[in-house]
Amino acid sequence: MNHIQGSLLYEGKAKRVFACENPNRVLIEFKNDATAFNAKKRSEIEGKGRLNCKISSALFELLESNGIPTHFLELHSETLMFAEKINVIPLEVVIRNIATGSLCRETPINEGTILTPPLLEFYYKDDKLGDPILTERRLKLLDLISPSQKEEVENITKRSNTILKEYFDSLDLLLVDFKLEFGLNSLGKLVIADEISPDNCRFWDKTNSDPKGRILDKDRFRQDLGGVIDAYEEILKRIEKDLSHAS
Template identity: 55%
Template structure:
């Protein structure tokens, strides 16, 4: 285990707390049991959710690492803590869609369940006060948060993540419908995948379930739609990920 001293709280979001440590190249992330939806208008406490998301994220970050995709992840700290590199988060939420569902079908004349080939990549301005609006090219240029080359790098990285995750989830009988990721710059200017990769951020359908569409849902939609069984669904995802991935490393 890495020897470090926990410092002050740097940031608290809807699902995680980020703490400074006594090492400049290391921050500690605590995954919370808080569940939120609709920009935190809906809230609940789900026992064990933080631990499961942390465990899933650690394994998926290591999966991406093995495939040459750089992330902020360093190691897992039991039971629901993670050590990561400090990054400056880009205030742009990246959403990649493989199948049309959710908000997309409310914004466009497209039927839920329609395959999207090639996948659709959307960028949103990450700010709850403005409702995380969809960014056009002109709006992104106006904000000035990314240069043209950085945007190209961001989109290339997001699509590489999609390819890796979609292939992996298919191997464990899960359909990656869509997902959102956050990216950030390390202190040396490298763009990396950050935040988390979990049923909170991925829409996942069970390929082993046919018939009732609601029964196949193994992600945050169970909470959004009041379907129940949220913790059980996350647990099923963790079980499959654990079976297909080696144990995550402990310590830095």
């Protein structure tokens, strides 16, 4: 009996995590809350939770089918998914294919520069500290993961990037960059956690040359561009169209 919503274990900016009867499972609820700049900017956007849940489920299944380990188990409803209970590692792993955002604000690299090879970066996951970027020595000093785990995280992230970049290219979307989080399951296995959605990925529409109009991710909220739900709906529509053709 895993289909019972138990006690609230954790509530973050965009999700709630509930206990299940099976102690190795959790039920994750995707909320409609939208945040940016480490929650300094907040809003509620009707329908966002449903879209992120369905998009994440589809992308987790895509990665799993390609041998990438994730915490995802199954979709329960439009806003709820079952996942493995994990011990979250307080790291954000960002991989960048095209320069934008903080990389351009903090360096002289021009917006839109293709990064070859993709740039992989580690950040310490802590809103109070502003999720600071970690150098190799800082990462070693914090001792959050072992050297072998760090290598595994990097390999999984790079493989995921290859799979997702090719997949979205087939949907006429550029995967500009994205963030992954990781954790250890009950067997001590390293898996991708959290979500993969327009909340933590940047997507540009290849069919739209307008620098603002092509944005189909949370940058629409960050930059007050409007049309957040329309953008997320477009991502899901293209994924579901692909899935319908595949079946």
